[in-house]
Amino acid sequence: MKRQDLVVEVIYAPLVGGSEMLAFNLCREWQTSGIKARICCLYERSGALTSSFDEAGIPYDLLDIGGHGLLGRWMRTTRYFLRVRPRAIHVHHLGSLVNVLLPAYVAGCFNIVYTEHSAYAIARTRWMQRALPIVSRLVTRFTCVSRNLADFFTTLGVPKDRLMTIYNGVDIERYKPGTPRPEVCPVVRIGAVGRLVGEKDYPTLLSALAILKEKNVRFFAEIAGDGPLAEGLKERAQALGLRDVLAFRGSCSNVPAFLRDLDIYVLSSRHEGLPIAVLEAMATALPVVATRITAIPEIIEDGRTGVLVPPGDPLALAEALAALAADGARRRRLGEAAREIVRLQYTIAGTSRSYAVELGMRVRRKIG
Numbered sequence: 119m120k121r122q123d124l125v126v127e128v129i130y131a132p133l134v135g136g137s138e139m140l141a142f143n144l145c146r147e148w149q150t151s152g153i154k155a156r157i158c159c160l161y162e163r164s165g166a167l168t169s170s171f172d173e174a175g176i177p178y179d180l181l182d183i184g185g186h187g188l189l190g191r192w193m194r195t196t197r198y199f200l201r202v203r204p205r206a207i208h209v210h211h212l213g214s215l216v217n218v219l220l221p222a223y224v225a226g227c228f229n230i231v232y233t234e235h236s237a238y239a240i241a242r243t244r245w246m247q248r249a250l251p252i253v254s255r256l257v258t259r260f261t262c263v264s265r266n267l268a269d270f271f272t273t274l275g276v277p278k279d280r281l282m283t284i285y286n287g288v289d290i291e292r293y294k295p296g297t298p299r300p301e302v303c304p305v306v307r308i309g310a311v312g313r314l315v316g317e318k319d320y321p322t323l324l325s326a327l328a329i330l331k332e333k334n335v336r337f338f339a340e341i342a343g344d345g346p347l348a349e350g351l352k353e354r355a356q357a358l359g360l361r362d363v364l365a366f367r368g369s370c371s372n373v374p375a376f377l378r379d380l381d382i383y384v385l386s387s388r389h390e391g392l393p394i395a396v397l398e399a400m401a402t403a404l405p406v407v408a409t410r411i412t413a414i415p416e417i418i419e420d421g422r423t424g425v426l427v428p429p430g431d432p433l434a435l436a437e438a439l440a441a442l443a444a445d446g447a448r449r450r451r452l453g454e455a456a457r458e459i460v461r462l463q464y465t466i467a468g469t470s471r472s473y474a475v476e477l478g479m480r481v482r483r484k485i486g
Contacts, residue, residue: 121203121204121205121226121227122154122202122203122204122205123154123205123479124154124155124156124202124203124204124205124206125148125153125154125155125156125204125205125206125207125208125477125479126155126156126157126158126199126202126204126206126207126208127141127144127145127155127156127157127158127208127210128141128157128158128160128207128208128209128210128214128218129141129157129158129159129160129210129214130159130160130161130210130211130213130214131159131160131161131162131165132157132159132162132164132165132166132167132168132171132178132180133162133165133166133167133313134166134167134313134343134344134369135313136235136236136286136391136392136393136394136395137210137211137233137235137391138167138210139394140210140233140235140263140286140394140469141157141208141210142157142167142170142171142174142176143287143288143289143394143466143469143470144208144466144469144470144473145157145174145176146174146176146289147289147466147467147470148470148474148479149174149175149176151470151474153474153479153480155176156176156177156178156179156202157171157176157177157178157179158178158179158181158198159178159179159180159181160181160183160191160195160214160217160218161181161182161183161184162180162182162184163180163182164180166344166369168180169371179198179202181194181195181198183195183217188216188217191217192217192220192221193221195217195218195221196220196221196224196225198221199221199222199224199225199227200225203225203226203227204227205227205229205478205479206227206229206230206231206477206478206479207222207227207229207230207231208230208231208233208473208477209230209231209232209233209257210233210235211233211234211235211236211239212232212234212239212240212246212249212250212253213239215230215232215253215257216249218230219253219256219257228258229258229477229478230256230257230258231257231258231259231261231473231476231477232253232254232257232259232260232261233261233262233263233284234260234261234262234263234267234271234391235263235267235391235392236267236389236390236391237267237270237271237391237412238317238389238391240274241270247274250271250274250275250276251274251275251276251277254271254276254277254280254281255277255280258476258478259280259282259476260276260280260281260282261281261282261283261284261473261476262281262282262283262284263283263284263285263286263391263392263413264283264285264391264392264412264413264416265283265413265416266412266413266416267283267391267412267413268281268282268283282476284469284472284473284476285392285416285417285463285464285469286392286394286397286464286469287397287464287465287466287467287468287469287470288394288397288398288401288460288464288465288466289401289465289466290401290457290460290461290465292374293373293374293377293398293401293402294374294401294402294403294457295378295402295403295453295457296378299381299446299449299450299453300446301446301447301449301450302446303381303443303446304336305336305337305338306335306336306337306338306381306382306442306443307337307338307339307340307379307380307381307382308327308337308338308339308340308380308381308382308383308384308439308443309339309340309341309342309376309377309379309380309382309383309384310323310339310340310341310342310343310383310384310385310386310395311341311342311343311370311373311376311377311395311398311399312341312342312343312385312387312393312395313343313344313345314341314343314344314345314346314347314348314351315345315346315347316347317387317388317389317390318386318387318388319386319387319388319409319429319430320341320347320351320386321351321354322386322429322430322431322432322435323341323384323386323432323435324351324354324355324358324360324364325358325432325436326386326432326433326435326436326439327339327358327360327363327364327436328358328359328360328432329432329433329436330363330436330439330440330443331359331360331363333436333440335439335440335443335444336443337363337439337443338363338364338365339360339363339364339365340364340365340366340367340376340380341364341365341366341367342367342368342369342370342373342376343367343368343369343370344368344369348366348368351366352366373395373398374398374402377398377399377402377404378402380399380402380404381404381405381443381449382404382405382406382407382439382442382443382449383396383399383402383404383405383406383407384406384407384408384435384439385406385407385408385409385414386409386429386435387408387409387411387429388409388411388429388430389411389412390411390412390413390414391412391413392413392416392417393414396408396414396417396418397417397460397464399456400417400418400423400424400453400456400457400459400460400464401456401457401460401461401464402453402457403453403454403456403457404453404456405424405425405442405448405449405452405453405456406418406423406424406425406452406456407424407425407427407435407438407439407442408424408425408426408427409426409427409428409429409430409435410426410427410428410429411429414426417459417464418456419459422452422455423452423455423456423459424452424456425438425441425442425452
């Protein structure tokens with residue numbers, strides 16, 4: 119049977135996260151360039167992103183391989199690849215690659231690009247560290263979303279010539295500033311977007327907001343996202359007396375509009391890959407206060423395109439937020455510089471071109 123001129127983007131589940139959003143954005147961008155693509159979700163029967171897939175007209179498949187042993191997962195995935203017969207497979211994260219590599223080979227697809235977004239799980243899992251140098255030789259290309267990640271993987275024995283850095287990108291036409299933000303605000307709006315999980319370290323953000331309130335900084339904060347820590351974080355916010363200055367918005371269906379309503383974006387994470395949410399905020403010309411971790415300094419130059427603070431330090435985070443809240447002209451300068459650097463280096467058009475080349479797919483219409 120003839121192989122289809124098709125790219126399959128393999129993600130863990132249709133949940134909102136950096137790798138999932140990259141796969142979605144690549145498929146959406148490729149729609150305009152004549153590259154046929156679909157999304158394969160290995161786990162879960164539903165998720166917040168399925169409505170976005172439907173709205174964008176991107177075909178997707180929910181394999182729901184959870185609850186099966188490795189052999190059972192391989193069999194289900196093999197049947198899937200035999201059915202869709204893709205020309206290329208793009209897999210996000212090592213955990214997904216384990217479920218995909220052998221089935222892809224059995225189905226006759228050897229053109230596999232593996233992208234790793236984070237070292238968080240790998241750095242804590244011995245079998246992953248041992249497997250990484252091996253699987254790096256079994257895929258067509260091993261890509262990372264930052265130099266920081268690539269450097270770490272070389273310490274685990276992955277050959278440098280197998281690694282390539284392709285930075286995440288965002289749609290700068292979708293994520294762009296709205297009406298000019300006033301430099302003098304009676305109440306400064308601070309926001310964050312992300313899953314409510316431990317890596318994001320929202321407790322540090324909540325403590326920083328409590329400090330802002332004690333300093334009588336006039337602000338209102340909003341957190342868009344959902345996750346397993348939602349109830350605990352809401353209880354902590356209540357205990358810190360933040361009820362009147364903080365709102366948990368849950369999953370956000372219109373992130374561009376949410377960002378345009380903010381004056382400052384904040385990231386309090388202890389662990390990240392290359393967060394697409396930060397790039398989206400920068401593209402919206404928001405000044406970003408973020409923790410100085412992993413790849414964040416690769417995209418934010420402290421004092422020029424944003425502000426960097428130490429991780430796990432509520433006082434430093436609060437002081438950086440208070441300084442920006444009091445200086446509208448600085449907020450504007452940082453936001454404008456942030457959007458310009460995204461325009462030059464971190465667009466989804468550029469990212470999609472790079473992946474199309476590595477996947478060996480021919481662009482029929484110009485991207486971007």
